[in-house]
Amino acid sequence: MFPRPIQQRPAATRAAYQVALPVALILWLLPLLGVAMTSLKPAADMTQGNYFGWPSHLAWSNYADVFRNSPIGWYILNSFKVTIPTVIGAVALSCMTGFALAIYKFRFNLVIFFIFVAGNFVPFQILMVPVRDLTLKLGLYNTITGLALFHVAFQTGFCTLFMRNFIKSLPNELIEAARVEGVSEVRIFWYVVLPLMRPAIAALSVLVFTFIWNDYFWATVLTNGVSTQPVTAGLYSLNGQWVAQWQLVSAGSIVAALPPVLMFFAMQRHFIAGLTLGAVK
Amino acid sequence: MTSVTTNAAARRHGAWRRNQRRLAPLMFVAPGALMFLVYVVAPIFRSMSISFYDWDGMGAMKWIGFGNYVELWSDPAFLESLENNLIWLVLYMLAVPAGLFIAIFLNQSVRGIRIYKSLFFFPFVISQVVVGLIFTWFYAPDFGLLFKLSQMLTGHGIAILADERYATYGIIAAGLWPQIAYVMILYLTGLNNVAPDQVEAARLDGAKGWKMLWYVIIPQLRPATFIAVVVTVIGALRSFDLVSIMTQGGPYGSTRVLSYYMYEQALSEYGYRMGYGAAIAVVLFFIMMVFISGFIWKMYRDETER
Numbered sequence: 001m002f003p004r005p006i007q008q009r010p011a012a013t014r015a016a017y018q019v020a021l022p023v024a025l026i027l028w029l030l031p032l033l034g035v036a037m038t039s040l041k042p043a044a045d046m047t048q049g050n051y052f053g054w055p056s057h058l059a060w061s062n063y064a065d066v067f068r069n070s071p072i073g074w075y076i077l078n079s080f081k082v083t084i085p086t087v088i089g090a091v092a093l094s095c096m097t098g099f100a101l102a103i104y105k106f107r108f109n110l111v112i113f114f115i116f117v118a119g120n121f122v123p124f125q126i127l128m129v130p131v132r133d134l135t136l137k138l139g140l141y142n143t144i145t146g147l148a149l150f151h152v153a154f155q156t157g158f159c160t161l162f163m164r165n166f167i168k169s170l171p172n173e174l175i176e177a178a179r180v181e182g183v184s185e186v187r188i189f190w191y192v193v194l195p196l197m198r199p200a201i202a203a204l205s206v207l208v209f210t211f212i213w214n215d216y217f218w219a220t221v222l223t224n225g226v227s228t229q230p231v232t233a234g235l236y237s238l239n240g241q242w243v244a245q246w247q248l249v250s251a252g253s254i255v256a257a258l259p260p261v262l263m264f265f266a267m268q269r270h271f272i273a274g275l276t277l278g279a280v281k
Numbered sequence: 282m283t284s285v286t287t288n289a290a291a292r293r294h295g296a297w298r299r300n301q302r303r304l305a306p307l308m309f310v311a312p313g314a315l316m317f318l319v320y321v322v323a324p325i326f327r328s329m330s331i332s333f334y335d336w337d338g339m340g341a342m343k344w345i346g347f348g349n350y351v352e353l354w355s356d357p358a359f360l361e362s363l364e365n366n367l368i369w370l371v372l373y374m375l376a377v378p379a380g381l382f383i384a385i386f387l388n389q390s391v392r393g394i395r396i397y398k399s400l401f402f403f404p405f406v407i408s409q410v411v412v413g414l415i416f417t418w419f420y421a422p423d424f425g426l427l428f429k430l431s432q433m434l435t436g437h438g439i440a441i442l443a444d445e446r447y448a449t450y451g452i453i454a455a456g457l458w459p460q461i462a463y464v465m466i467l468y469l470t471g472l473n474n475v476a477p478d479q480v481e482a483a484r485l486d487g488a489k490g491w492k493m494l495w496y497v498i499i500p501q502l503r504p505a506t507f508i509a510v511v512v513t514v515i516g517a518l519r520s521f522d523l524v525s526i527m528t529q530g531g532p533y534g535s536t537r538v539l540s541y542y543m544y545e546q547a548l549s550e551y552g553y554r555m556g557y558g559a560a561i562a563v564v565l566f567f568i569m570m571v572f573i574s575g576f577i578w579k580m581y582r583d584e585t586e587r
Contacts, residue, residue: 002472002480002498004489006389017389024386025400031415031458032403034426038418093313100309104302110584112314114577119321121515121573125543125562129331129338129555130324132548153320156313184298185305214408216522221548232410236526239414246418253411264406268399272466 039063039250046247062251070241071226072252075234079259081144082151082230083212087205089152090159094204095197097156098163099189103175113164120157124217127154132221147222147230151215155208162274166200167193203274206267210260231256325566332559338547342556349560358534359561362542365449366518366568369538372453373460373517377509380464381502385494387465388472398469405462413526416455417442442528445535452523452536460516464509471505472498507579514572518565539565 006017026033042059067073101113131150132141140146170193178188219233226234235256242248264271297304332349334342353359387398404412420427422440432438441451475498483497499506521540524530530537530545537545539561547558 001388001477002475002493003385003388004484006391018391020386021391021394021397025397028401029403030426031419032407035415035418093316096309097313100306104306106303106306109306110581112310114580115322116313116317117580118573118577119317119325121569121576122321122325123519123540123562123565123569124521125540125558126328126566127321127324128328128544128562129547129559130327131320133338134319134324149316150320153316156317157321160313185301189305189309210406214410216408216410216525220525221544232408235410235414239526249414249418253414257407257411260406260408261403264402265399272402272470275463275466 035250035253038246039254041247043245043247046245059247062247063255066248066251066255070238070248070252072231072234072238072255074226075229075231076255076259078144078228078234079213079230079232082148083209085148086151086155086212087208089148090155090208091201091204093152093156094159094163095194095201096189097160098167099193101160101164102167103193113160116157116160120154120161128221135222142223142225142228144223144228147218147228150218150222151212155211159204159208162204163197163200166197170196199270199273202267203270206263206271207274209263210271213260328559328562328566331556332563334556336554336556338553338555345556349557352557353560353564358537358542359539361534362537362539362561363564365536365538366565368449369453369456369517369520370514372450373457373513374510376457376460376464376513377506379457379461380509381468383461383465384468384472388469402462402466404459405466407459409456409459409522410526412455412459413523416451416458416523417527420451443532445532448528448532448536452520452527455527456516456520456523460513463512463516467505467509467512468502471502475501511572511576515569518569518572539568 006014037055039062040058040060041055041062042057045053045056097116101109135141135146135150138146140149174192174196175188178192183192213230214232215230216232216236219230220236223229223233229237235252238252239249242252331342333344333346335345335348336342383401387394387401419425420441422428422438422443425440428438428440439447441447479497479501480493483493488497519540520538521544524536524538524541525544528536530541543558543561543565546554546561
């Protein structure tokens with residue numbers, strides 16, 4: 001193990017480490033802690049210039065205000081409406097593409113795989129004008145469907161990379177055995193491989209959820225207005241309305257950040273497995 | 282009559298049976314590949330072709346050959362964006378050693394270390410919009426924490442985002458925060474898999490500290506380093522959200538990067554110059570392709586070795 005386990009070090013070093021941990025954490029999260037604290041300050045504190053001290057009292061009402069006086073509730077609902085279908089769509093499609101690319105040998109197998117991988121890394125801007133155009137032509141501009149369709153397609157690239165490598169690491173004998181038994185390919189996918197893919201499905205679901213929830217670029221390109229915009233784009237326009245009312249901006253930010261954060265803490269192990277791209281095993 | 286149709290059905294079924302090993306991959310790959318083709322692959326080529334036109338997005342398209350690219354070459358805003366992209370790329374690389382450093386710091390097994398690890402990872406989970414707002418507040422003139430701090434140290438406060446000399450660096454610092462967290466996680470996973478016997482053997486040979494890190498640990502972390510560099514490069518070149526949230530390219534366009542400048546040209550109130558925007562996107566695309574090709578090349582080697 002590297003570095004040498006702290007337990008094998010002198011007592012002084014151990015004590016220093018125990019102190020350094022929380023101090024480092026607080027420094028690391030200082031901007032976030034500042035925002036959390038600001039979100040609980042009454043407006044009077046801000047006008048009196050109490051920007052950094054403790055709040056004079058905990059103004060949970062800021063959170064109520066954010067929901068009552070702004071459409072943030074709608075924005076959050078829109079975010080869910082975009083995110084959940086995208087997760088289902090991208091994971092479903094990539095289960096199939098990953099299966100095909102991992103199990104079968106056919107011409108262009110690697111080419112198709114590499115197109116998925118490369119496409120997943122291209123700059124969004126090279127897609128922007130044509131995708132916006134296409135969405136307009138389909139009559140889906142400024143709709144949840146239009147945004148989700150694009151996200152499904154784009155996320156399929158990353159998900160295919162992940163799924164294909166995951167399935168490739170499964171023991172091939174299982175599939176061979178099923179074939180010898182005369183099980184059809186579709187049934188092999190459904191009854192043999194899919195049950196083994198559960199951890200991969202979980203990892204991708206959390207990851208795609210976070211990616212899509214946090215997307216800002218496509219939200220601004222493909223939607224506008226309260227009825228369709230997800231919370232990232234919504235927060236940006238609210239920020240314009242709440243000039244200098246930092247307690248509201250802070251409360252809004254925290255509300256917008258909460259769903260992926262909760263998701264992360266609930267499914268941490270899967271999340272991290274997904275992020276390492278299955279490459280650092 | 283009925284017997285004929287059932288026969289045909291059986292024959293078709295038989296054809297499927299016999300050929301399913303050949304047909305199944307096509308069937309499984311088609312839906313995903315089709316979506317990807319329509320929304321990702323085709324638009325790349327479409328953008329390339331649009332970049333040869335003068336087009337406002339609605340009216341007629343006018344072929345102007347390399348006109349847009351020629352104009353780019355003498356457009357100071359484009360050159361400044363390109364330069365900023367370079368600054369992003371270089372400074373973003375700091376995320377790699379910084380992430381490694383934090384990962385080494387946290388790679389212990391003491392009580393509660395798991396919570397520490399996940400809290401250190403926290404910034405990556407938050408959307409860049411929120412990160413941008415947090416740092417805007419952190420940098421804000423008059424009352425921002427950093428402004429106050431600089432006031433204390435130098436006598437006059439520095440409003441980072443309003444100063445064209447510092448604004449880009451301020452945004453990059455905000456971007457590094459989640460990026461370091463990401464790299465840290467990659468290295469924590471990597472450190473977990475360092476072969477303990479090699480570390481012990483090196484220890485018996487008297488290796489420790491930096492020597493151990495440089496000659497024993499870092500070589501074993503190669504796969505993690507590779508992914509860390511790839512995601513960091515991509516992250517640096519994709520930077521859009523933070524610029525849009527924190528400065529909208531200002532002051533005086535000093536924080537524009539190619540991704541943002543493209544958006545501004547093609548879609549914002551400055552006009553709908555789709556052709557020109559597409560040309561900027563194509564330049565960015567080719568810069569990224571250098572790194573993407575490297576990634577694909579490595580994957581290809583790994584695949585064919587197996």
